[in-house]
Amino acid sequence: MHQFLSALSYKSVAFLMLSGLAYAEHARAEPHKTLLNLMPVNNEMEMKRAVCMNSGASSKLLIAKMDVVKNTKGVQCPTGIAAIRYREDISDPGHVLVNIDPPKGNNKGLDCDGKADLGLTYIGLNCLAVDLESTSHRKN
Structure with a gap:
């Protein structure tokens, strides 16, 4: 049985x-119907193009050289200066945080954020249109 x-x-x-x-x-x-807006950033000129370009995109993914984001404090866009902040993450030693804020008053600009290990050559920065962000955060 x-x-x-x-x-x-x-x-x-x-x-x-x-x-x-x-x-x-x-x-x-x-299949996903929207195209991925992926941009390489290997120098300051490419950083300016990626941050200042007003393509109407609501999001963008930047793959940036760590040296470029570390040594560039801001880029001059037609609407003002986009600030680039690079700092070690005190809550997670051995990591770096990178934020790119659009020029003040530019409510159509992209706000970019990324985190990576200190030893990496590149960092991925996720960018989202300022008016689509879910919460406000402190900008310097």
């Missing part, structure tokens, strides 16, 4: 698995 129940269990499991596969076939993931 035990062997019969074991065989029945295996058949039930196999049936459920096949049923799940048939069901999963109908639930396909749709």
Whole structure:
């Protein structure tokens, strides 16, 4: 009797698995419709282009050389100076925080934030339009 129940269990499991596969076939993931706005930043000129460019994008991902963000305090945009802040994260030793704030009064500019290990050559900065940020935070 035990062997019969074991065989029945295996058949039930196999049936459920096949049923799940048939069901999963109908639930396909749709491709993402928006394009990723990815920009490399290897020098100060590319930093200016990435931060000041008014493409109407609501978000952007910058892959920036750590030297560039560390040594650039700000970039002059047509609407003013975008501040770049680079500092060690006192709450997480061995890491650096980078923030890029759009020029004051520019409510369409991008606010960028990133965190990385101190020894890395590049940092990823997530940028979001100021008017889409969920909360306000202190800017220097």
